Amino acid sequence: MTEEAPAAVCDTLIRNGYLITMDTQRAVYACGAVAINGNAIVAVGRDADIAARFRPRRVIDAKGGVIHPGFIDCHCHVAIHLSRGIIPDHPTPQAAPFSFADWxxxxxDEDEHIQAQIVGLEMLRHGYTFFLEPGxxxxxxxxxxxxxxxxxxxxxxxxxxxxxxxxPQSRPSTTRRIPNDAKRAFKVLGGQLARNKDPDALVRGHVAIYGACYSSESLMRAAKDCADAHGVTFTMHHNFDQDDAKIVDERYGGVHNMVYFAKRGLLGPNCLYVHMNIIRDDEIPVILDSGMSLVWQPGNSMYYKINANFKPRIPELIERGCNVAFGVDAAKIWTFGDLELLGYLDASQHGHYISAARIMEMRTVHAAHAVGLSHMIGSIESGKRADIVIxxxxxxxxxxxANPIQELLLSGHRATASTVLVDGxxxxxxxxxxxxxxxTVIAAGRAMARRVLDRAGYIPRLPWTVVN
Ligand SMILES: [Zn+2]
Incomplete structure (x- = not known):
């Protein structure tokens, strides 16, 4: 654009921030600006350049703060989010007097609604703008x-x-409301994809099964085929621990299950398998060859001491180019923003280094790829949706x-978001x-947890006497 060109009108101009774009060049502007029209980003660059090109209806001054793309959580159980503190902090599930299934x-329905609102507020405070719920x-x-x-x-x-x-006995394979039922599962499969008819929908549909342990091969195949046909992500829990892996290995003839799935066409670029704390040598190449994505939840691996008995292979897969993202999962003793630090330490403990810059990619562009929405979100670039955190x-x-990426993701992984735009x-x-x-929402969340405890007839205990 020439200097003589008249300034264009835009809805919002975010100015004067340390702008981490996460575009393909990983451009960072020490003093950057972003112009937004409607729900889309229309220009990104140096503050002085962008400010000269636009006449905004609204200006947001970042005051020198970091501006980054909204973070993406790739695996979050919103309906059990407020069971934290209620399910005891003991890592042996069999010893716990209250379980996820009890919750x-x-x-x-109202309880699920309130918990999802709390999740949304908590996400925004930590700079997150998207969660993938795994069914x-x-x-x-x-x-x-x-x-x-x-x-x-x-x-x-x-x-x-x-x-x-x-x-595995430690985790539910049925609930009172939805038991194992092939007829029902095949009937409802793909129902949530109707949300994608609206290209501007804030809430979208994907395909999930609970996990290979809990599903027949025919249901897994139907789900994968459904996801393929509709161009969406197919996700499931997988190989959480050695019990999980053993069950699935034995079911499919004793070969390591990811090798079996590769042979059966059940891996592919739209697959997003979650946990994967157990990965054997012969599964590494099939994961890499498939182009699939993984969700790493290093908190669980440490909490249940899975990584003490079985070396985590995900850091090695990250180094070898596998697309890996993070997920809060059930918020047992962590929440949004904590997993980066845990992942950094878990990798370090096992001889690997994952840089803060790599973690930034995992929270943004890599996560957007994992959820099948790279064309819309994950970076601050012209044409993408304006999901932006200040x-x-x-x-x-x-x-x-001095090093905003490291400070933001590691030492300062706190609820430091001030201003967030989603879809403009x-x-x-x-x-x-x-x-x-x-x-009001926070009060409703507190009351909701009490209601669920009343219904369940369970009182969380402290080790000390509580005087009422
Ligand atoms: Zn999960």
Whole structure:
């Protein structure tokens, strides 16, 4: 554009921030700006250059704070999010007096809605704008309405797709509301994809089964075929621990199960398998050759001491080019923003180094690829949707400001987001939701947890006497 060209009108101009674009060149602007029209980014660059080109209806001054693409969580069970603190912090599930199944068996639709709202608010505080839910919300419409109400993106799948009982004893393979049932699973398969008819939908559909342990090969194949036919992600839990891997290996003739799945055409670029704490030597090449993505949840691997008995292979796969992203999973003793640090330490403990810059890619562009939405989200580039986070500059945890990526993702992995736009809409300003009354939602979350505990007849115990 020449200097004489008249300035164009745009809806929003974000100015004066340390702009980490995550575009293909990984461009960073020490003082950058982003112009937005409607839900799309229309220009990105040096503040002085962009400001000269646009006459904005609204200016957001980042005041020198970091601007980055909205982070993407690739595996979040929103309907069990508020069971944290209720399910005891003991890593032996058999010893726990209250389980995830006890929680989900007492949920009503309203409880799922409130938890998803809490998840949305919590995400925004930590700079997240998208969660992928792996098919464990009984009423997806409740979670969809909640995500829309707080203004975050979500990916939802058909609930509890499982048709085989007998998974590991430590985790549920059935719930009271949705038992293992092949007839039902095949009937509802792909139902959530109707959300994708609207290209501007904030909440989209993908395909999930609960996991290979809990599904017949025919259900797994039908789900993969459905995802292929509709160009969406196919996700499932897989190889969480050695019990999981053993069950699936034995079911499919004793070969290591990822080798079997590769032979059967059940791996591919749209596959997103979650956990993968057990990966054997002969499974490494088939994972790499398939072009699939993995969700790494290093918290679980450490919490259950899986990594003490079986060396995690995901750091090695990251080094070899596998597309890996993070997921909160169930928020047992962590939440959004914690997994980067845990992953960094887990990798380090096992002889690998994953840089903060790589972790930034895993939270943005790699995660967008994993959820099949690279064309829309994951970077700040012209033509992409305006999912943009501005961090506060006035918090000590992200000082000194000399290496903003490392400070933001490792030492300062805190709720430091100040302002967030999703799909061009300002949904979070000065640390508060602009869409809902934050205090009302938080109070509803607290009351909801009490209701579920009342229904379940369970009182969490402290080791000390509580005086009422
Ligand atoms: Zn999970």
């Amino acid at each position: 989900t068996n007492h949920l009503e 464990t919300v009984y009423e997806p419409d409740a979670a969809a309405a909640a995500a829309e109400s707080v203004g975050v993106r979500a990916g939802l799948a058909d609930p509890y797709m499982w048709d085989v009982s007998g998974g 961090r506060s500059v006035d918090v000590p945890e992200i000082l000194p400001g 809409r300002l949904v979070f300003l000065d640390g508060r939701s602009t869409q809902v009354d934050q205090n």
